[in-house]
Amino acid sequence: MRLKDRVKPYLEYCEYRKELNKKTLKAYRIDLRQFFDFIADGEPDKERIEKYITELHKTYKQKTVKRKIASIKAYYNYLEEEEIIEDNPFRKIKVKFKEVITLPRIIPREEIEQLLNYMYGCLGKDSGRMERYQLRDVAVVEVFFATGARVYEISNIREDSVNLHSGLVRIMGKGGRERYIQIGNSSILAILKKYYEENETAIKKSGFFFVNSRGDRYTEQSIRLMLKKYTKLAGIDRNITPHMFRHSFATYLIEEGVDVSCVQQILGHSSIRTTQIYIHIAAKKQAEILKEMHPRNSMNVAGVA
Known part of the structure; x- marks a missing residue:
């Protein structure tokens, strides 16, 4: 053969x-x-x-x-x-590659806030099926930013993988590796509970936590299209993708001082080298802050003539 x-x-x-x-x-x-x-x-x-x-x-x-x-x-x-x-x-055969660092694209904090505010603003304006879909979409975007999970991981979250009381979510990652992520924000848990209450029958029937209008799994492509729709409606020019939430999640955690090895575990990276890319972004942001906001800028010092 x-x-x-x-x-x-x-x-x-x-x-x-x-x-x-x-x-x-x-x-x-x-x-x-x-x-x-x-x-x-x-x-x-x-x-x-x-x-x-x-x-x-x-x-x-x-x-x-x-x-x-x-x-x-x-x-x-x-x-x-x-x-x-x-x-x-x-x-x-020896193959060597020059290491080229391509910084991941992240979403500015104010645009994440703008998107979520628009989506929450849509709730309560419709009733019945439309309201259930809107609850689902807000819940999905909240889970993106709360967990840093990949789009296929979120699409495939099972009903029994989400504990709505403790906020613990089981994520199945690459190669069947599972990890647990804690959602500690009470507002996010509240929207997840409300979404679940309104869609419980379909969720239990399908076995998936996020379901579409037919009661099946909410697919990756449908999630991408949903995000594109709401981004446009919210008046955001940037092309926001699901993976940009993952990049933003990691970058902002590191900016807040979270250890990179901890971020690695949360993201499910097998190698810490993959996670370290976000340190470069955080360092870039730090440089901008120090350049623009350092108190030395406002001091009245003569300096060198």
Whole structure:
């Protein structure tokens, strides 16, 4: 059996044994198909792999190249561990990347406040089904900023994962890893309770905490569209995405002095290096504060002539 014909059982191994999510599996499938299309019927030896990596660098940005190479290396490691191959060509290939720090986009605090105020202002103006949907949407946005969870994590929160009395929420993250996040704000808990009371029948039937108009899971795409709609209605020009709440959550916690390792645990990052990107943003904000608001600016000192 050719190596490319073993991709299907490998992806099944990733799905059922490693419990990788659908998004990761899709990326693996695309990356491996692209690799074997380039190799064609030739032998995937060191020389051909080196040529492929060069072509990747010509076509894609560094972050994408890094991911695609990682996908192929993971596959070859699997083949080696299963004793399907004896010689792993990736052990002879050294790939180095220049670390480029891209600061995540965050939402200014005043815009989060503006959005929430608009959404809360919509409550009580309608009745019945429309009121239930509005309660749900406010609850979703509040949970975004309260937990820093990813959109697919929030979409997949189960009914039994939310304790409305203690405020403890169980989040299922990447690779099936679970973490618990405490919601301590009484206003957020109040909107969650009200939403639950109005939608309890549909929630219990579906098993998901956030449900759509058909009583099914409130999907990631529907959440994105909802956020886009309310952002526009609130008069905010910025294109706010669900993931920007995650970035904002982490950045503002660090600005408030929360230890980065604590933020790492809350976000569910496997490596603290991933979380440390938010330190750069907090430091940038600190520099702006010191430049604009330091008391030395208002002192009447002669200085150097």
